[in-house]
Amino acid sequence: MVIEIENLSFSFLGAKKPALKNINLRIKRGEFVAILGPNGCGKTTLALCMTGIIPHFFRGKLEGRVLINGKDTRENEIHDIISDVGILMQDYESQLFFPRVDDEIRFQIENFGISSKKMEEISKEMKLSPLLKRNPLELSEGEKQRVIIASILVTDPDILILDEPTSQLDSEEREHLLGILRHLNAHGKTIILITHNTHFARYCSRFLVIRDGRIVEDTRDRGFLEKAHISDLGIEPINYNWGNHKISTSNDLQITIRDLSYKVERPVLKKISADIGNGEFILILGKNGSGKTTLVKHLNKLLKVQKGRIIINGKGIEDYSQREIAKLIGFIFQNPEHQIFRNSVEDEIRFTLDSLGLNEDNLNKTLELFNLKEYRDRSPHAFSTGEKQRIALASVLVSEPDIIILDEPMTYLDFEAKKHLIEYLRAIKESGKTIIVISHYPDYYKSLTDRRFIIADGKISEE
Amino acid sequence: MKNIFEYREGRGIFYSMDPLIKVFLMIAFWILTLYSELSFLVLLSVIIFIIVMYSGLTERFLRQTRFFFLFVFPFIVIFQVFFHWSFAGENPSLFFFNPRVSIDGLVIGIKIALRLFCLLSSSLIFIMTTSPLRLMQRISKFRIPASVTFLLIFINRSVALIFNDLERILEAQKARGFSIQDVGIRRRILGYIALLIPLLTISLERAQKQAIALELRGFGSKKGRYKN
Numbered sequence: 001m002v003i004e005i006e007n008l009s010f011s012f013l014g015a016k017k018p019a020l021k022n023i024n025l026r027i028k029r030g031e032f033v034a035i036l037g038p039n040g041c042g043k044t045t046l047a048l049c050m051t052g053i054i055p056h057f058f059r060g061k062l063e064g065r066v067l068i069n070g071k072d073t074r075e076n077e078i079h080d081i082i083s084d085v086g087i088l089m090q091d092y093e094s095q096l097f098f099p100r101v102d103d104e105i106r107f108q109i110e111n112f113g114i115s116s117k118k119m120e121e122i123s124k125e126m127k128l129s130p131l132l133k134r135n136p137l138e139l140s141e142g143e144k145q146r147v148i149i150a151s152i153l154v155t156d157p158d159i160l161i162l163d164e165p166t167s168q169l170d171s172e173e174r175e176h177l178l179g180i181l182r183h184l185n186a187h188g189k190t191i192i193l194i195t196h197n198t199h200f201a202r203y204c205s206r207f208l209v210i211r212d213g214r215i216v217e218d219t220r221d222r223g224f225l226e227k228a229h230i231s232d233l234g235i236e237p238i239n240y241n242w243g244n245h246k247i248s249t250s251n252d253l254q255i256t257i258r259d260l261s262y263k264v265e266r267p268v269l270k271k272i273s274a275d276i277g278n279g280e281f282i283l284i285l286g287k288n289g290s291g292k293t294t295l296v297k298h299l300n301k302l303l304k305v306q307k308g309r310i311i312i313n314g315k316g317i318e319d320y321s322q323r324e325i326a327k328l329i330g331f332i333f334q335n336p337e338h339q340i341f342r343n344s345v346e347d348e349i350r351f352t353l354d355s356l357g358l359n360e361d362n363l364n365k366t367l368e369l370f371n372l373k374e375y376r377d378r379s380p381h382a383f384s385t386g387e388k389q390r391i392a393l394a395s396v397l398v399s400e401p402d403i404i405i406l407d408e409p410m411t412y413l414d415f416e417a418k419k420h421l422i423e424y425l426r427a428i429k430e431s432g433k434t435i436i437v438i439s440h441y442p443d444y445y446k447s448l449t450d451r452r453f454i455i456a457d458g459k460i461s462e463e
Numbered sequence: 464m465k466n467i468f469e470y471r472e473g474r475g476i477f478y479s480m481d482p483l484i485k486v487f488l489m490i491a492f493w494i495l496t497l498y499s500e501l502s503f504l505v506l507l508s509v510i511i512f513i514i515v516m517y518s519g520l521t522e523r524f525l526r527q528t529r530f531f532f533l534f535v536f537p538f539i540v541i542f543q544v545f546f547h548w549s550f551a552g553e554n555p556s557l558f559f560f561n562p563r564v565s566i567d568g569l570v571i572g573i574k575i576a577l578r579l580f581c582l583l584s585s586s587l588i589f590i591m592t593t594s595p596l597r598l599m600q601r602i603s604k605f606r607i608p609a610s611v612t613f614l615l616i617f618i619n620r621s622v623a624l625i626f627n628d629l630e631r632i633l634e635a636q637k638a639r640g641f642s643i644q645d646v647g648i649r650r651r652i653l654g655y656i657a658l659l660i661p662l663l664t665i666s667l668e669r670a671q672k673q674a675i676a677l678e679l680r681g682f683g684s685k686k687g688r689y690k691n
Contacts (some may be wrong), residue, residue, distance in 0.1 A: 053675055087679055094672035095680070097620070099470045103596040110600070111681035133472045138676035151680065302634055326640030333638070338631035341661035355641035381664045398637065 002084075002158050002190050003027040005051060007064035009213075010045060010054060018236045019045040021213040023064070025190070027206075029158065032185045034201035035194045037210035038234035038414040039386035043194045044090065046210065046301070047161050049073065051191075052081035068157060073318040083112065085159040086152030088145060090167065093137070095148045100133040101139075118154055126150040126180070140288050142173030149180065151240045155248070160184060161192040166200050167411050168385055170287045171441045174200055196414050209233050238413040242422065243447030250277025254403065254434055257371045260298060260308035261454075268294045270458040271308070281448045284438045285463075286455035293334070295455065296405050299436075300329040300407040327356050330401035334408040334438075336388035339395065346376040349395045362398050369424070370394040393421070402432045410444055418444060470594055475518035477592040480600050483598055489589050496581040502572060504577040504691075511584045520591055527587060536576045543572030592621060610683070617673075621666065628665050632658060 008023040019042045027033060035043050048054045052073040055062045069084045089095055105119055105128075111136035113161055123129050126146050131139060136147050145165060145419065152160065156385040162181070166174050174197075182203060185191050194200050198421050208226045217224075217233060217291070225229065225238040255276040262269040268291045276282055286292045297303040300308060301322055310317040312328065333339050345460040353360055367373040371389050375383075382389045389412045397404065410418050425448055437445055442452065452463040472478075477485070496507060515524045547568025595616040602612045633643055636654075643654045 021511050051679060053678065057675055057678060078678045079681050082679055089672070091672055094669060095676040097616070097673075097677075097680075098594075098596055100472060100594065100596075103594060107596060107682075108680055110596075113684075135471060137518075155681070280490060300638055302638060311687070321647060322637060322642045323640045326638060331638040333631075333635060335631075337665065338628065341632045341635065342659060342660060351636075351641070352639045355636070355639055364684045380663075381661070381668070399640075463612065 001026050001067075002029050002069055004050070004067040005064070006067075008049060008066060009063040010049060010060055011436065012060045015060070017213075018061075020049070022229040023213075023215055025208070025215065025218070027159075027190060029242055031191055031206055032191045032204045033193065033208060034204035035192060035208045035210060036198070036201065036233075036235050037194070038416060039412070040384050041210045041234075042213040043210055044163055046211075046352045047087060047154040047163055047192070047194055050159070050161060050414050051085055051087050052076065052078040066262075082157070083155045083361045084147075084157050085161065086155070086157040088148050088152070088163065088165055090164040092145055092148050092165075094239065095151075096136045098145065099135045099137075100132070101128060101136055104136055104147055105151050105154060108154040111125040112155050121149045123152055126153070140173065141168040141243075142170075142176055142288075144178060145169075146180070153184075157189075159190045161194070163194045164194070164196070164412075166195060168230055168288070172287060174440075178203065178236060196236070198236050201225065202238060209235060216267070226275060231415065234415055236418070240349055242444050245449060247449045249448050249450060250280050254280075254313060255299065256309075256311040256364050257295075257298075258309045258311075260295070260305065260310065262294055262298070262303065262306050264292075272455075272458075272460045274453060274460055274462075277433060278434060279432045280434055280450045282423075282434075282436045282446070283442055283445050283449045283452045284455060285435065285440070285442060285452060290455045291458050292455050293407055295460075296331070296407065296436060296438060299403075299405060300331050301325050302331070314378065323356060326401075327358075328401060329403045329405060330396040330399060330407055331405045332393055332396050332404070334411060336385060336392040336412065339392040340380045340388055343379060344377050345372050345380050345391055347381050348391060349398050352395055352399050356399050358399055362400065366394050368400040386414060386417060389413055390417065397428075401433075403436070404428065405436045405438075407438045408440070408442060409437065410439065422447065470591060471523075471548040473519050473592065475592070477514065477518050477588065480592075482593050482598040485589055485593060489585050492585045493582060495654065496578055496585075499578075501574050501577070504581060506575060507581050508577055510619065511581065513651065514588060515584075518588070518592060520588070523591065524584070528584065531580065531583065535582070539576040539579070540572035543575065547571055569570070595619075613682070621670075624669065625662060625666055628662055629658065632661060 003025065005023050005025040008020055009018050010020045011018040023046065035046065037043050045054065048058065050068065054060070055074060056078050056319055062074070068081050071081060071084070095105060098107060098398055102119065102123070105122060106116070109116055123132060126149060128146060128150055131143060131147075136144055139147065149160070165177060169177065170372060173223055178200060179257060181191050181193070193201055193204060194430050201207070202225060205222075207217065208215055209230075211234065214427065228237055230237055231240070253275055257272055257274045260269055260272040261267065268445050270294060284292050284296070294303065298317075299312070301317060301320065307316065312320070317325070340348060342351055346363070346367070349363060350360070355361065363372070367376055370393065372391065380388060383391065389409070409421060413421060422444065429448055435448070441443065442449070454463055456462050492507070496504065499507065505544070515521055544564060545562040545568065547565050548563055599609055599612045603609050636643065641654075643651055646654065
């Protein structure tokens with residue numbers, strides 16, 4: 001056994017409820033385990049217990065024990081445990097410290113006093129050789145993850161834990177990462193995958209479901225993810241039908257984009273032209289870095305038009321003030337962390353109403369709609385990322401804009417929250433609003449999408 | 464903005480130079496700067512520009528020092544031209560503002576501004592051309608705890624990331640109808656003050672994640688080559 005967990009319960013210091021309750025788990029060498037469950041159920045806490053971060057870093061009440069390759073995490077230092085277990089954290093950018101890829105890997109080598117020959121071996125295995133002199137923060141999301149995995153593999157740990165690794169990846173990068181994990185697993189590594197993405201977990205040999213801090217399902221049934229009843233556990237079945245939609249197009253033009261080009265050091269958008277009708281649901285697809293976000297940022301004046309023209313409701317975008325455009329177009333960013341900047345949930349939502357000069361009629365309705373009423377006085381920073389996403393959505397949608405742009409809104413949401421968002425989008429679409437969504441997951445929006453735009457290499461095409 | 468104050472791969476004598484020699488050179492440069500008169504400060508500034516051009520840093524350097532040349536430099540010179548005499552003499556009064564043009568003030572102003580430029584730009588060149596890891600490796604040989612060097616690296620990186628956070632929050636505010644650039648000076652100041660708490664919160668959250676990440680990277684491990 002590489003991992004043995006006996007009667008593990010843990011409560012964070014000052015928390016009213018335990019994050020983990022009586023967890024018993026034994027994982028054999030070479031297993032490929034998926035840990036599934038809704039937001040805030042305790043998945044990441046369990047991973048932190050497996051690395052010794054709990055109890056050495058986070059204080060709280062810990063009962064039971066965790067053994068990693070026979071080492072008790074309570075009795076051993078974190079440094080002794082992590083030579084056996086490596087973790088790719090959900091916010092993996094915080095694991096990068098140096099402005100060069102080779103320095104990142106060398107840092108790990110120096111920290112563990114390992115031979116520097118390992119550098120070449122690892123970079124070859126992880127296909128990082130051409131990137132060694134690049135700045136990690138300038139790499140694609142998939143490449144950043146590969147740099148961290150390479151650093152972790154320097155110590156040749158038996159166990160590799162990945163916490164929500166697919167959240168920022170496009171479909172190609174996801175499949176590439178999956179290939180790496182399967183390769184490592186085939187070479188004897190134990191892989192533990194914490195994810196909402198059941199399609200990504202399809203090759204796992206074992207599935208654990210956690211709810212409210214308890215393991216409620218532990219199965220080696222390969223067909224587990226296809227069973228419809230897992231939706232009752234808050235897990236998205238692999239072939240879940242997000243519905244079909246009768247496509248409707250509108251002749252009533254709302255947004256016209258003509259020959260839009262944008263350049264920062266290199267051309268990002270190249271002569272893009274598109275028309276979007278009133279009440280349409282547009283899905284924008286494309287790889288990471290293809291220019292999707294750059295395009296939509298032009299629509300609400302977050303980026304200035306360099307070349308080309310944008311007309312909204314018959315008026316050139318340059319004739320709108322920032323306030324007018326914000327009233328007309330609601331924009332929800334990919335990362336909720338950067339959309340939250342006030343001291344309470346209510347204040348966060350009120351900010352939009354105040355800056356747009358709107359009355360507060362919608363405030364309570366929005367708090368209720370997004371299940372935030374009981375948290376209205378709490379700091380928005382105290383929530384999980386998935387919950388912050390909900391607050392970000394509420395803070396933009398409270399002004400009921402005519403056009404809504406959402407950049408990867410599902411990224412941090414669990415199955416229930418995703419279904420809730422789809423239902424909400426359906427309701428606002430039926431009320432005649434125009435919706436533009438950027439996503440790597442077109443299936444979620446099958447029941448809503450009227451047209452799909454694909455952006456590749458700065459050019460647009462319609463599917 | 465994110466990486467503007469960070470080391471980037473490049474070519475030139477300053478990139479290949481031993482980080483410790485660079486530290487000594489930088490300190491020597493600071494001492495020279497502090498004790499030099501106007502003509503020598505002009506010479507030191509020219510030397511800095513030659514180093515910058517020779518190291519291929521011209522574009523980044525100009526971007527980084529743009530604010531200094533557009534606002535700080537003129538402010539210091541103008542202030543000295545009009546108020547130099549307020550601070551001269553035996554009993555200068557800090558709040559005795561009675562503008563009077565003085566040529567001495569012009570010379571003093573240029574001197575102060577150039578001194579500040581030499582101090583800042585020599586530090587910038589050091590940061591931009593020195594790999595933090597190589598610096599840490601060299602310093603750790605002199606029994607200086609690695610945590611001290613790492614703290615400096617951490618601060619440098621954090622400043623860049625805080626600027627990045629600020630940019631993103633301002634963008635989110637703009638998307639919600641409040642553009643800090645378009646409001647009056649009073650609301651602008653209040654707007655920036657209101658951002659202190661979220662910026663601090665984000666920075667503390669990030670610092671905690673990075674502290675965890677550092678533990679997970681084995682920093683300070685007994686087996687390692689860095690000693691704390």
